[in-house]
Amino acid sequence: DVKVTQSSRYLVKRTGEKVFLECVQDMDHENMFWYRQDPGLGLRLIYFSYDVKMKEKGDIPEGYSVSREKKERFSLILESASTNQTSMYLCASSLDGGTGTEAFFGQGTRLTVV
Amino acid sequence: GNSVTQMEGPVTLSEEAFLTINCTYTATGYPSLFWYVQYPGEGLQLLLKATKADDKGSNKGFEATYRKETTSFHLEKGSVQVSDSAVYFCATPGAGGYQKVTFGIGTKLQVIP
Numbered sequence: 001d002v003k004v005t006q007s008s009r010y011l012v013k014r015t016g017e018k019v020f021l022e023c024v025q026d027m028d029h030e031n032m033f034w035y036r037q038d039p040g041l042g043l044r045l046i047y048f049s050y051d052v053k054m055k056e057k058g059d060i061p062e063g064y065s066v067s068r069e070k071k072e073r074f075s076l077i078l079e080s081a082s083t084n085q086t087s088m089y090l091c092a093s094s095l096d097g098g099t100g101t102e103a104f105f106g107q108g109t110r111l112t113v114v
Numbered sequence: 115g116n117s118v119t120q121m122e123g124p125v126t127l128s129e130e131a132f133l134t135i136n137c138t139y140t141a142t143g144y145p146s147l148f149w150y151v152q153y154p155g156e157g158l159q160l161l162l163k164a165t166k167a168d169d170k171g172s173n174k175g176f177e178a179t180y181r182k183e184t185t186s187f188h189l190e191k192g193s194v195q196v197s198d199s200a201v202y203f204c205a206t207p208g209a210g211g212y213q214k215v216t217f218g219i220g221t222k223l224q225v226i227p
Contacts, residue, residue: 004157031213042203042219043158050213058214090157099207100146100165103215105157 003027006091006106013113019078021109023091030096032074033103034058034066037088049074050096081113116141118187120204120218127194127225135189135221137178137204147171147180147187148205148215158203161189194225 007022025032031050035043035058045058047066055066063085067075074093078085091106121136139147146165150158162171164180164187171178176191189202201220208216 033214035217040219043217045208045214045216048214056214092158094213096213100163101213102148102160102163103158105159107155107157 004093004104004106006109008109011111013081017081019081021076021089023074024072025093029093031094033092034076035090083113086113116145116206116208118204118206118218124222129225129227130193133191133194135202137187138185139206145207149178149189150203152201196225199225
């Protein structure tokens with residue numbers, strides 16, 4: 001089974017802190033994604049990576065950056081956390097297999113910024 | 115770019131009731147369409163998909179048919195169970211490449227015994 005593992009289920013951070021969210025997948029997938037999930041807004045793509053060291057901005061990249069130094073690991077970085085970044089963060093991965101390819105998700109990290 | 119619109123919830127049904135969750139899409143051409151499900155405390159998982167017009171996806175008693183005439187991909191189940199309580203997301207590849215899937219807002223389903 002494909003497994004996508006996010007390093008933390010729950011995090012509480014202070015405003016202004018630098019925050020790292022880590023994600024690891026074990027199926028050699030080319031593509032990895034970070035989404036945030038908010039009530040009434042669904043999932044919104046923050047960043048996407050299609051290869052090591054390659055990244056593309058999603059719909060809401062402001063205030064975030066990412067790092068992909070190894071194929072299996074994709075990190076989301078909040079440079080200076082703010083209260084409006086309190087949310088559920090979901091990591092996903094997929095094969096580069098065409099338009100019908102399934103995405104596999106981690107369990108999510110619920111981040112609270114106080 | 116491609117997008118989906120799904121009905122807002124929450125939807126509350128009694129066990130064994132019939133379920134329909136509406137989803138319509140806006141797209142150039144005929145992109146793949148997906149339904150994902152998120153059970154409480156978990157990430158999303160693929161429930162079913164259809165990769166071309168007139169296809170029917172099915173899984174765990176759920177079905178959805180890709181209808182180009184009505185640009186719809188409604189999710190249906192004939193008899194829901196308490197264990198079906200979850201949030202359901204309609205999705206399609208969005209703008210900027212097929213890898214980037216765009217999701218609807220999610221419909222929360224609660225099934226009561």
